[in-house]
Amino acid sequence: MKNLLATIGRFYYQTYLPFKDKVIYRLTHNRLLRSTHTDLVIFGKINVAITNRRRESVVGLAFILLWIIGYLVFALYPVFYTLYLSFFNVFLDGRALRLEFVGIGNYQAAFLQDPYFVDVLVNYTLELILNVPVTIVFALIIAMLINQNVRGRGVWRTIFFLPVIISSGPVIAELMNQGATTLPSIANYTFIDMILNNIGTFLSNPLQALFEQILLVLWFAGIQILILLAGLQKIDKSIYEAAQIDGASPWESFWKITLPSIMPLIAVSIIYTVVSMSVFSLNAVVVYIRHTMYGLATSDLTTGYGYSATMAWIYFLVMAIIIGIFIGIISLRGRLKQ
Amino acid sequence: MKHFLTRIRAFLVAAKNTVTRCVKTLTKDNVKHFLFGMKMTDGFVYKFVIHALLISLGYIYLYPVFYMVITSFMSMSDLVSANVRWIPSSLNWDNYRLVWEAINYPRALREALMLAFFPALAATVSSALIGYGFAKYRFPFKRTLMVLMILTFIVPPQITMIPTFRMYANYGLLGSVRAFIYPAILGQGFNGAIYILIFYSFFRMIPKSLEESAQLDGASPWQVFTKIAVPLAVPAIIIVFLFSFVWYYNETYVSGIFLGYRVSTEPTGDWLLMTLPLRVEQFFAQYDALFPVGSPARELIQSSRMAGNLLAILPLLVLYFFTQRFFVESIDKTGITGE
Numbered sequence: 001m002k003n004l005l006a007t008i009g010r011f012y013y014q015t016y017l018p019f020k021d022k023v024i025y026r027l028t029h030n031r032l033l034r035s036t037h038t039d040l041v042i043f044g045k046i047n048v049a050i051t052n053r054r055r056e057s058v059v060g061l062a063f064i065l066l067w068i069i070g071y072l073v074f075a076l077y078p079v080f081y082t083l084y085l086s087f088f089n090v091f092l093d094g095r096a097l098r099l100e101f102v103g104i105g106n107y108q109a110a111f112l113q114d115p116y117f118v119d120v121l122v123n124y125t126l127e128l129i130l131n132v133p134v135t136i137v138f139a140l141i142i143a144m145l146i147n148q149n150v151r152g153r154g155v156w157r158t159i160f161f162l163p164v165i166i167s168s169g170p171v172i173a174e175l176m177n178q179g180a181t182t183l184p185s186i187a188n189y190t191f192i193d194m195i196l197n198n199i200g201t202f203l204s205n206p207l208q209a210l211f212e213q214i215l216l217v218l219w220f221a222g223i224q225i226l227i228l229l230a231g232l233q234k235i236d237k238s239i240y241e242a243a244q245i246d247g248a249s250p251w252e253s254f255w256k257i258t259l260p261s262i263m264p265l266i267a268v269s270i271i272y273t274v275v276s277m278s279v280f281s282l283n284a285v286v287v288y289i290r291h292t293m294y295g296l297a298t299s300d301l302t303t304g305y306g307y308s309a310t311m312a313w314i315y316f317l318v319m320a321i322i323i324g325i326f327i328g329i330i331s332l333r334g335r336l337k338q
Numbered sequence: 339m340k341h342f343l344t345r346i347r348a349f350l351v352a353a354k355n356t357v358t359r360c361v362k363t364l365t366k367d368n369v370k371h372f373l374f375g376m377k378m379t380d381g382f383v384y385k386f387v388i389h390a391l392l393i394s395l396g397y398i399y400l401y402p403v404f405y406m407v408i409t410s411f412m413s414m415s416d417l418v419s420a421n422v423r424w425i426p427s428s429l430n431w432d433n434y435r436l437v438w439e440a441i442n443y444p445r446a447l448r449e450a451l452m453l454a455f456f457p458a459l460a461a462t463v464s465s466a467l468i469g470y471g472f473a474k475y476r477f478p479f480k481r482t483l484m485v486l487m488i489l490t491f492i493v494p495p496q497i498t499m500i501p502t503f504r505m506y507a508n509y510g511l512l513g514s515v516r517a518f519i520y521p522a523i524l525g526q527g528f529n530g531a532i533y534i535l536i537f538y539s540f541f542r543m544i545p546k547s548l549e550e551s552a553q554l555d556g557a558s559p560w561q562v563f564t565k566i567a568v569p570l571a572v573p574a575i576i577i578v579f580l581f582s583f584v585w586y587y588n589e590t591y592v593s594g595i596f597l598g599y600r601v602s603t604e605p606t607g608d609w610l611l612m613t614l615p616l617r618v619e620q621f622f623a624q625y626d627a628l629f630p631v632g633s634p635a636r637e638l639i640q641s642s643r644m645a646g647n648l649l650a651i652l653p654l655l656v657l658y659f660f661t662q663r664f665f666v667e668s669i670d671k672t673g674i675t676g677e
Contacts, residue, residue: 053476059559060475064483067468067534070524075490077505078498138395145392150385156392158659162399164581165654168588170615171647175402218398223581227536230573234543264539271488272532279494290496305500312497319492 082309090306099306106310116288117311124285125318128277131217132326135273136266138217139224144258146225147232163222172219173282220276224269231265232258263330270326278319285315410434410645433645441617441646447653450614453515454587460522461533461582462575468525469537470563474549491531495592503595514611517596518586528585528592533578540574541567580661584654590616614653618646 013025028034034041040048048054061068086106091098110117146156166172235258243253277283293308413430437443472484495502503512511517521527525534544567552562568575586593593613612620622643629639 056475057477060471060477060480063471063475063559063563064468066464066523067471067487067525068483070464070521070526070530071486071490074505074521074524074526078501079490079493081501082493082498141391142395145388145395148388150388150392154659156396158655159396159399161658162403162655164584165588165651165658166402168585170588170590170619171406171651174643174647175406215398218395226577226581230536230540230577231543233573234540261543264542265536268532268535268539271491271535275492275532278492279496286494286496289494293497309497312494316489316493320489323488323492 083313085306086309086313088306090304090309097305102306106307107314109307110310110314120284120288121315121318124283125322128274128322131220131277132270132273132322134214135217135221135224136269139221139269140228140266142221142225143228143232147229160225161222163219164226165222167219167222220273220280223272223276227265227269227272228262231262235261267327267330270330271323274319274323274326278315285311289315406644406648409641410648412641430641433642434649436642437618437621437646437649440621441614443649446612446614446617449611450587450617451653453518453593453611453613454583456515457518457522457527457586458579458583460519461525461527461530462579464523464525465530465533465578466537466568466571466575467563469534470541470567472534473538473541474567487531487534491529499592499595506596512596518593522582527582528589529582533582536574536578537571540571544570576661580658583657587613587654588615588651589613590619614650615647618650622646 013022017025031044032042034044035050038050040050042048085099087101087103089100089102089106091100142160146153146160150156166175239257240253243257248256279286289308289311292311293305408426410433411426411430413426413428413432415427472480506512506517511520518527522530527533548566549562552566557565590613594616597611597613597616622639625639
């Protein structure tokens with residue numbers, strides 16, 4: 001009986017199956033690998049039960065296979081090589097690198113010997129913590145504005161796409177050189193000066209930086225506007241209508257419908273904001289690190305490529321913690337709601 | 339005379355009637371209706387506030403662009419003159435002509451578009467696949483992999499540049515468009531992680547029951563992806579494509595290094611593959627080398643500089659103006675409510 005079935009099966013697959021299925025059949029019915037309905041037999045000996053869970057992970061891994069290969073080929077080496085170098089003092093001998101192991105000496109030097117690094121880092125971090133919420137709020141406001149039914153929407157959307165184009169290229173540096181990214185009038189408001197003078201310097205320094213750079217902050221909101229706009233457009237209009245019939249004001253439906261549904265995209269925007277600000281080539285920490293990198297390595301620890309790798313890793317850890325805190329706040333809020 | 343008086347009287351009565359009618363309609367409800375509308379969002383106040391915000395925020399973004407446009411049209415005498423601040427005395431196309439001819443704009447543009455289009459396409463396709471895998475499937479070490487992805491994204495490229503450069507040199511990818519396409523296909527292009535995250539959060543927003551019903555109807559995972567998930571993620575696809583296009587088009591630091599570009603101060607005979615902003619930058623670097631700092635010619639090139647930068651970003655503006663209409667109003671294709 002079993003033989004008969006096998007004969008019929010073989011006949012069917014040899015004559016009737018289309019070519020693609022023949023290939024698949026060959027791949028799954030051979031000596032190395034044989035799949036029955038419930039099991040996968042490897043080498044004709046090892047039986048692996050096909051569970052839903054396993055099938056799901058195989059399919060999922062297949063989808064991200066490209067990324068895994070790419071990570072191994074392109075991303076892994078540079079990042080971890082810099083981590084490796086951060087424990088060394090690196091000298092350039094012509095084209096080759098000469099390494100001298102110093103253990104955690106570089107890390108100690110960053111915090112104890114270097115007169116500028118900690119200062120630059122702390123200032124930048126405070127500035128970042130202030131800038132990120134401002135950027136996100138502005139981006140959300142603008143995204144909601146251009147999601148409205150206003151006349152000439154295409155023109156408005158093009159205007160608010162400008163920051164994406166300009167801040168990603170060399171044009172922003174050009175404009176900053178010529179002073180076109182600061183509004184001259186902001187410095188003239190005595191009102192702002194008054195506020196700044198009346199709070200402690202710990203708060204007022206980052207605040208002042210914020211006012212000076214408010215335009216730059218807005219310029220960095222470009223892609224976030226787009227991300228949030230796309231999110232807003234995915235929200236079903238009928239939900240708003242239903243809420244309105246139930247007597248919700250626009251204000252209420254913003255907090256109860258709009259915000260919760262685009263929360264994941266806000267998280268993405270936060271990550272993007274932190275990262276784009278921290279890799280921006282004109283930001284103080286990156287400039288400082290780059291200067292050290294191209295400085296000649298002497299026997300002193302606070303120079304050279306090894307030390308700049310160390311600072312990069314400290315910088316990176318601080319950024320990671322900040323992102324973690326922001327994302328943590330968001331998800332905590334979501335969890336408390338439930 | 340009498341006839342004239344009757345005409346006046348008739349006119350007065352008509353006027354009185356109009357006024358009373360106006361006053362009658364000017365009740366509290368009507369004013370309120372005019373100001374706030376039926377549902378708040380269609381009233382005058384709301385529209386006024388929205389337009390005020392749009393205009394003031396738009397001004398912030400337009401100000402530097404106006405500055406660029408205006409400066410680019412200024413002739414030498416306008417730049418120096420104290421009387422001319424905002425409006426150039428005449429439209430002076432010479433600045434544009436100078437840059438256009440110096441960098442061979444048509445050819446440079448064609449190459450720049452190619453350098454941006456193919457990597458952007460590859461990045462969009464691959465990050466859609468990867469984002470879908472992360473969003474919809476459970477597999478071991480998923481969280482670890484995502485953390486690793488974000489981790490590599492946070493490290494500033496300036497810091498990893500030396501090992502990256504050596505690695506690309508070993509792979510033999512430098513100096514051609516492959517240096518951008520191959521990483522993009524593998525989800526490692528510029529900002530690759532953020533594209534994946536955008537797709538990740540979009541695919542997470544699609545209700546699970548939709549895919550389950552497709553699965554019950556016998557769709558394979560691949561069919562669920564192409565037939566259901568992708569059509570629902572059109573805004574994400576547009577955004578990722580636009581964003582990566584702009585980024586590949588505009589980036590100068592990494593692409594300069596990958597394409598083997600050096601700020602050569604002397605014009606070289608051979609034509610290197612280059613992005614448009616890089617080409618503009620190089621042209622002005624060469625120009626600056628001819629004239630020492632402080633010489634009048636150095637100051638006067640300012641307007642050509644602006645013209646060059648405008649020529650460099652113009653294609654992106656055109657592209658966006660035509661693609662933004664694909665942000666379709668709302669995509670209610672799911673047909674599933676109450677989720």
